[in-house]
Amino acid sequence: MEEKKLRQYDFITAVGLILFSVWELSQALKMPMKESYGGVQSEWYVSPALLPMIIGGGLMLLGAILLVNAIRTGGAASFIEAVKNSGKIKVTEPTRRVVTVVFAFVSFIYLMIPNVDFFLSISLFLFYISTSFYPERDDFRKKMTLQFIIGMGVLLILITTGLDDVLKGILSYNVDILALLFLIYLNIYSRIQARKMDIARKTIRQVTLISLIVPLILCPLFRYFLLVPLPVEGGIIKLMNLVYYAVR
Amino acid sequence: MGFLEPLQIFFMSIVGLVANPVNILILFGSVIMGIIFGATPGLTATLGVALLTTLTYGMDVSTAMVALMGIYVGGVYGGSYTAVLVNIPGTAASAATALDGYPLARKGQAGRALGLTTTASAIGTVIGMVFVVMLSPVISALALEFTSFEFFLLALFGIVISGTLTSQDLVYKGWIAGLIGLFLATIGRDSLQFFPRYTFGMSELEGGLDLVPVLIGAFGIPQIMQTIRDNFKISETSEFKKILPEWKTIGKNIPTILRSSLIGVGIGAVPGIGEDIAGWVSYGTAKKASKHPEEFGKGAVEAVIATETANNSCIGGAMIPLLNLGIPGSPPAAMLLGAFMLHGIQPGPMLNIDRPTFVLEITAILLLASIAMWVSGIFLSKQVVKVLKVPTSLFMPIIAVLCVIGSYALGMRVFNLYLMLPIGILAYFLSEMKYPIAPLIIGVILGDMCDQNLRRALMVSQGSFMPVFQRPVSLVLILVIAILIAGQIPAFQRFQVRVKEGVVSLFKKKEKSADNA
Numbered sequence: 001m002e003e004k005k006l007r008q009y010d011f012i013t014a015v016g017l018i019l020f021s022v023w024e025l026s027q028a029l030k031m032p033m034k035e036s037y038g039g040v041q042s043e044w045y046v047s048p049a050l051l052p053m054i055i056g057g058g059l060m061l062l063g064a065i066l067l068v069n070a071i072r073t074g075g076a077a078s079f080i081e082a083v084k085n086s087g088k089i090k091v092t093e094p095t096r097r098v099v100t101v102v103f104a105f106v107s108f109i110y111l112m113i114p115n116v117d118f119f120l121s122i123s124l125f126l127f128y129i130s131t132s133f134y135p136e137r138d139d140f141r142k143k144m145t146l147q148f149i150i151g152m153g154v155l156l157i158l159i160t161t162g163l164d165d166v167l168k169g170i171l172s173y174n175v176d177i178l179a180l181l182f183l184i185y186l187n188i189y190s191r192i193q194a195r196k197m198d199i200a201r202k203t204i205r206q207v208t209l210i211s212l213i214v215p216l217i218l219c220p221l222f223r224y225f226l227l228v229p230l231p232v233e234g235g236i237i238k239l240m241n242l243v244y245y246a247v248r
Numbered sequence: 249m250g251f252l253e254p255l256q257i258f259f260m261s262i263v264g265l266v267a268n269p270v271n272i273l274i275l276f277g278s279v280i281m282g283i284i285f286g287a288t289p290g291l292t293a294t295l296g297v298a299l300l301t302t303l304t305y306g307m308d309v310s311t312a313m314v315a316l317m318g319i320y321v322g323g324v325y326g327g328s329y330t331a332v333l334v335n336i337p338g339t340a341a342s343a344a345t346a347l348d349g350y351p352l353a354r355k356g357q358a359g360r361a362l363g364l365t366t367t368a369s370a371i372g373t374v375i376g377m378v379f380v381v382m383l384s385p386v387i388s389a390l391a392l393e394f395t396s397f398e399f400f401l402l403a404l405f406g407i408v409i410s411g412t413l414t415s416q417d418l419v420y421k422g423w424i425a426g427l428i429g430l431f432l433a434t435i436g437r438d439s440l441q442f443f444p445r446y447t448f449g450m451s452e453l454e455g456g457l458d459l460v461p462v463l464i465g466a467f468g469i470p471q472i473m474q475t476i477r478d479n480f481k482i483s484e485t486s487e488f489k490k491i492l493p494e495w496k497t498i499g500k501n502i503p504t505i506l507r508s509s510l511i512g513v514g515i516g517a518v519p520g521i522g523e524d525i526a527g528w529v530s531y532g533t534a535k536k537a538s539k540h541p542e543e544f545g546k547g548a549v550e551a552v553i554a555t556e557t558a559n560n561s562c563i564g565g566a567m568i569p570l571l572n573l574g575i576p577g578s579p580p581a582a583m584l585l586g587a588f589m590l591h592g593i594q595p596g597p598m599l600n601i602d603r604p605t606f607v608l609e610i611t612a613i614l615l616l617a618s619i620a621m622w623v624s625g626i627f628l629s630k631q632v633v634k635v636l637k638v639p640t641s642l643f644m645p646i647i648a649v650l651c652v653i654g655s656y657a658l659g660m661r662v663f664n665l666y667l668m669l670p671i672g673i674l675a676y677f678l679s680e681m682k683y684p685i686a687p688l689i690i691g692v693i694l695g696d697m698c699d700q701n702l703r704r705a706l707m708v709s710q711g712s713f714m715p716v717f718q719r720p721v722s723l724v725l726i727l728v729i730a731i732l733i734a735g736q737i738p739a740f741q742r743f744q745v746r747v748k749e750g751v752v753s754l755f756k757k758k759e760k761s762a763d764n765a
Contacts, residue, residue, distance in 0.1 A: 006417065009681045017424065024431065024446075031443060045706035048438040048445055051699040055434065058427050062420050069418065097477045102673065105469070109652065109665045122653075126645050133476055133641035206642065214646055218653060226306050228657045 007075030008082060014070055017063030025056035093138065100145060104129045107152045115159055117176040117234025119215045124183050127211035131190050134207055135199045143193055144186070151182045173235035180235075183211075220244070254381070257605050261612035264310075271314050278318030279620040280628065284635050285319065286326020287338040290475030290644060293323025293523075294467045297583040299647075301460060301590060302654040309591045313613050316587050320580050321373055321617040324523050324560055325625065328365035329633060332552075333358060341523035341562075344531040344555040351547035363492040364549060365556040366625035368505065371498070372557035373618035375509035376516065376564020377611045380571070384600070384607045387572040390721075391597035396705035397716050401725040403694040403701070406519030406575050408732050410687045413521050417682035419736050425678060426687035432457055432671075433695020440703055452663040459586045461655040461664040462671055462692055467579065468651040469672020470679050472644050480640050491629050493622075501553045504534055512558035516565020519690055522578035523559040523566075530558030564614065571595050571607050575694065582689050590658065 031049035032042045044050070070076055082089070104125060112121035128148045132141040158164045158175065167174040187208055194204050219237060222228040224244055230237055265271045278300065285296035296319045304312035327342030332349035345365060352361035394402070407430065411422025435446045436456030447453040498505070508530040515526040534554035535544045544551050566577030574596035576582035588595055599606060624632075655668045675685050709715050716722045734740040 006682060013681060027446060031445065032441070042441070043707075043711065045711040046440060046703045048441050048443040050703055050706075051430070051695075052434050052445060055427050055431050059424065059431075062424050062427070065420060066418070066424070094477045097479070098473055098676075101473050101476050105648070105669055105672075109669050113652070113656075113665060114662055122649050126649060129476075129645040129648070130642055133479070133645075134639060136479065136641070210642060210646070214649060218649065222653060222657055226303070226657065228305075228660060231656060231662050 004074065004078050007070050007073045008078045009075075010066055010073075011070035011075035011079045014063050014067035017059055017066065021056045021060035021063060024052060024059065028052035028056055096138075097133070100132055100141065101129070103145070104132070104148075107148070111152055111155055111159075112179070113231050115155070115164070115175055116179045116232060117173070117236045118230040118232055119219050119236040119240070120176055120179040120183065120234070121232070122215035122218065123211045124179060124186075126214055127183060127186060127190075127207060130207040130210060131186075131204065135194065135203050137197060137199060140193060140197055140199060144190060147186060147189055151186070154178070154182075173238075176234040176236065254608055257608045258381075258612055261605070261609045262616065265314060265612065265616060271311060274311060275314050275318050275616055275620050276624060278315040279322040279617060279624050280632065282319035282322020282324075283326035283329070283621070283624060283632050286323040286342075287329035287632060287636060288326075288640075288643065289330060289336055289338055289480055290471050290640060291647065292339050292467065292471065292580075293320055293326075293341070294579040294583050295464075295471065295647070295651075296320075296323045297580050297587065298460065298464045298468065299650045299654050301583065301587040302657045304587065305590065305657065309593065310609065312587070312591055313610060314616070316584060317610065317613045318617045318620060320584065321560070321563060321614070321621050322624070323580065324563060325366070325369040325556070325621055326632075327559075328369070328556055329362070329629070330636065332361045332365065333633065333636075339524070341527055341559040342555070343524060344527040345552055345559075347531065347545055348548045348551035351545070352549070352552065355547055357547070359491050360494060361552055362629060363494045363626070364497060364552050366491060366622055366629075367493050367495070367498050368553045368556040369560040369625070370618045370622035371505055372509055372512060372560030373563055373614060373621065375505075375557075376513055376561035376567075377614040377618070378564070379513045379561075380564045380567050380607065380614070381611050383568050384572055387568060388597055388600045391573055394597070394721065395715070395719065396701040396708065397719065397722045398725065400698055400701035400705055401716070401722050401729065402573065402575065403698040405725050405729055406694055407687055407691050407698075408729050410519050410521060410690045411684070412732050412735075413518070413525060414684035414686045415682075416684065421681075421683045422687045425683045425685065426691040428678075429688040429691020429693075430695045430698065432462065432688075432692050434699065439696065439700055452661070456696075457667060457692070458659045458661070458664050459589070459693065460658045461668040463583055463586060463689060464651050464655045465668035465671035466675040466685050466689055467583075468647070469669065470676035470685070472648050472651070473672075473676050474679075475640050475644050491626050493626060497549055498553070501550055504537075504550055504554050505557050507533065507537065508554045508557035509561040512561030513565035513568075515558075516562035516577045517568045519569060519575045519577060519694075522580075522686060523562040526562040526565075527555040527559040530554045560618075567610065567614075571599060571610065572597065574697070576690070579686050579689060582686075582693055585693060 028049040031047060031052070033044055033047045033049055034042060108121060108125040112124060128144060131144050155175070155178070158178070164175050171177065190204050191201075194201065219230065220240060223230055223237065223240070233241070281300070282293065282296050285291040286293055297316055300315055300319050304315050307315065323339065324341050327337050327339035328345045328349065330336045330338040331342040331346035332353050335346050335350035337343040337346050349361045349365065352358070407426035408423065411426045412419050415422035433456070435453055437444050437454050444454055511530045511533060512526045515521050515529060516523070531551055531554055534550055535541050538544065538548070538550055540548070562578060566581040569575040569577050570581045570585060572595070574585070574594070576585050585595060593599070593603065593606065651668070652665060655664050656662065658664070675688070678688070679685055705715070716726055735744070
């Protein structure tokens, strides 16, 4: 990162740090200092607030030093300038790539893992993130991301409205079935788009293989070898259980 | 214990480990995995140890330690592959190796360069191991004399020194990272009064943050994001027929090896610094001591040996404070601490009392790991290099999945994942803004030690800080901390310069008067 931008970020960070330390200290002041807690007469030096106060004080002091340095080195001025020209800011390609990765992670961790069969969660995550970056085509990545956003949106609506519980009465593993259908749809969609964009067929084939083989190795490894119950054991994991206990 | 008994335990440990073919398989497997992790840009020894920790959950302690030490040793050495072959250090530890390793490869001596890095790394690891054996009883015995004030100051020293030495921009950015780590460590019920701190009424936070998800988040997620963001690709690697051990060259460079090993062990023993700094310091020292410093940067064999010996001897150095004080000497050692705890081992001064043979077992494993690393390096390098051809856009998502499943599996809590990602994103932005991550991790690890010991010490002294100035170890620590902090104040820096100039001019005056006489 260039010096000017670094100092600009230092300015923002310093303000954030000072605000954070104020909050941290205010929370620490709510902790027992001299009064009795849990039958124990507290003194300032055994108070649970002691270390938080030191941390808060330290962060405030260092935040202030950082702020002074940022102002002195032109960080504040360049920040004000950046705010004025905020309309002209262009989102760079690396930033878009980072956002894509974060979005994939957020969907995977907060949406899929708690609600969808673990095998399918891994498979969907791997398929989306690999097809986004492996072909090295930004237009292809954008198309895949749009489809993934729609898919995740549907999943979010199902879960937040409680529709999935209603559907469960009609059909078991409804979310898993939807996720599986979505995975198949993504696969077909990516192949069609790849053909249109002259992306080698092999690319999508490799991604498909990886997105199936990796969970096929990891899920049994953790479930049967390390005896770790998986977050959501839906349709696919239940099927694995049937096979495993029948063979064993 | 006498002199012979530890030796007996050491060799018995080796025999016990070698007698089991499963251990040998695991040892070679983990070393090779470590080499792959080290050689792949974006993956590190720390991440390797983190991910393997999950898989060792079901193993017995000895086998788990074989796997973890194997991947650690392999991971630190593996970085030299890409450093030599494509001028891209696989890990920060091998950054200095690239300066002369790559020019050697360009001269058509890639095999020779890799032979040197392999042998130097193995020797460095063994020398580091010797120091672990020699220094552990001394440090352990000394640590048993420590009171709560010493432990508090030791933890504080660890955070301050790692912040000071790892910061690439402003020094206090390292301290800020350390304080953020300390804050993260205060989350949960405190261990003395069980008062809930910063839990927001969430029962999941009452037990505090699990160490492994925090470590995986802080080290794994930023690397995945950076590698994918930069669309990293390895170009054509330099060709080599076979790797030669180069014993003759190694023999000629014994002084360099010894000096670099001492540097590596010394830097490794300082909390949270790590192998990369050891490599750079060793490189600089080798250049200063060399008869031909002009050759450095053009393919100097001496430089390659110096950096690789230092970064691998750093492993032994990092193990010394980890085993005897419970303070990790490097980021991978921090990960190892989490693994130790997972297997019911509490590193610290009591380790030699609770498990008298454990340190010797670890050193035996280190020796075996260095042999396995050398054998793998000499005979399997061509196969390992093939792995580098796998595109990172395919490789990194798999690592991401491993990070997620690893964070979940250790506590079997989905909540750990909810924590891992924000910590990972925070670590990514912090590292982008030139805040070092190592102090943050050291802060998380040593936070509880800081909190408990400070309050316990003040409880004993009735709120007085006087004992700090009455005990030699704590007095030294507080002075070092004060100097480290004051060293960043411009007025103090000017005062230091004036003192230096005064001392120099005094010596010059004395020399002049002696000459006149």
